[in-house]
Amino acid sequence: xxxxxxxxxxxxxxxxxxxxxxxxxxxxxxxxxxxxxxxxxxxxxxxxxxxxxxxxxxxxxxxxxxxxxxxxxxxxxxxxxxxxxxxxxxxxxxxxxxxxxxxxxxxxxxxxxxxxxxxxxxxxxxxxxxxxxxxxxxxxxxxxxxxxxxxxxxxxx
Amino acid sequence: xxxxxxxxxxxxxxxxxxxxxxxxxxxxxxxxxxxxxxxxxxxxxxxxxxxxxxxxxxxxxxxxxxxxxxxxxxxxxxxxxxxxxxxxxxxxxxxxxxxxxxxxxxxxxxxxxxxxxxxxxxxxxxxxxxxxxxxxxxxxxxxxxxxxxxxxxxxxx
Numbered sequence: 296x297x298x299x300x301x302x303x304x305x306x307x308x309x310x311x312x313x314x315x316x317x318x319x320x321x322x323x324x325x326x327x328x329x330x331x332x333x334x335x336x337x338x339x340x341x342x343x344x345x346x347x348x349x350x351x352x353x354x355x356x357x358x359x360x361x362x363x364x365x366x367x368x369x370x371x372x373x374x375x376x377x378x379x380x381x382x383x384x385x386x387x388x389x390x391x392x393x394x395x396x397x398x399x400x401x402x403x404x405x406x407x408x409x410x411x412x413x414x415x416x417x418x419x420x421x422x423x424x425x426x427x428x429x430x431x432x433x434x435x436x437x438x439x440x441x442x443x444x445x446x447x448x449x450x451x452x
Numbered sequence: 453x454x455x456x457x458x459x460x461x462x463x464x465x466x467x468x469x470x471x472x473x474x475x476x477x478x479x480x481x482x483x484x485x486x487x488x489x490x491x492x493x494x495x496x497x498x499x500x501x502x503x504x505x506x507x508x509x510x511x512x513x514x515x516x517x518x519x520x521x522x523x524x525x526x527x528x529x530x531x532x533x534x535x536x537x538x539x540x541x542x543x544x545x546x547x548x549x550x551x552x553x554x555x556x557x558x559x560x561x562x563x564x565x566x567x568x569x570x571x572x573x574x575x576x577x578x579x580x581x582x583x584x585x586x587x588x589x590x591x592x593x594x595x596x597x598x599x600x601x602x603x604x605x606x607x608x609x
Contacts, residue, residue: 327513328516329517329520342539355512356507357484360484388550394543394545
């Protein structure tokens with residue numbers, strides 16, 4: 296996690312990967328999205344998906360998991376080098392979330408983020424707004440998920 | 453769940469409520485969004501939130517939980533009346549998700565959905581596209597979360 300001032304538009308980072316097991320797909324969906332194609336192997340085979348698939352919210356939540364893990368690693372490295380590391384800021388929201396292809400049990404999704412735009416906040420001079428384009432790509436190289444994020448990032452004093 | 457042909461633009465449904473316990477907020481966040489203000493009561497007090505808050509992805513996933521529960525109840529009632537009930541269709545994506553206010557431990561969020569637009573699919577004559585505006589409102593009446601959904605809905609043969 297960098298200060299707003301140090302972030303370069305166009306910078307792209309791979310955040311990490313998540314392997315979607317059948318067990319985790321079913322557990323997430325039983326709690327939050329118990330549609331047949333997320334919780335029942337046999338019923339899923341009879342749907343347009345043809346097999347068990349992850350809830351789109353599960354795919355999205357795993358992007359967040361990888362983002363937080365990457366930021367935590369990065370912050371630890373920066374602190375080890377004696378750098379000052381800002382807090383994570385809140386997000387006012389996200390745009391244009393698309394589930395482009397199914398995520399099947401056994402798939403491994405690689406998540407990435409690319410900085411698209413930086414805008415200083417007019418009302419909050421200690422923060423800037425960072426717009427990023429975020430993706431999830433499966434082990435075959437297919438883009439399965441994308442969305443645009445907006446997040447507050449600290450400015451240097 | 454109705455057929456596309458039977459859905460009225462402007463129709464609004466309350467989907468249900470979700471009570472966010474401290475335990476569930478922490479469990480979800482430990483798996484998918486382990487930022488301090490989602491997993492650590494004491495650290496959360498020192499952030500801009502001032503107390504433990506739910507991950508935005510958790511707030512979103514609980515909207516889905518309430519939607520599926522309401523559709524399942526509705527489908528059972530329709531089938532009990534002898535009506536033909538279509539399958540749930542997939543969603544190509546969502547737009548403009550906003551986390552407008554924090555969801556604190558102990559909050560109860562009421563979720564609702566309102567039909568905004570219906571468009572027959574040109575490429576898939578058996579489906580229509582339904583656009584809806586979706587909300588989460590806390591026990592004080594504050595809108596905490598909203599987004600626009602797009603979902604495929606079956607047309608009558």
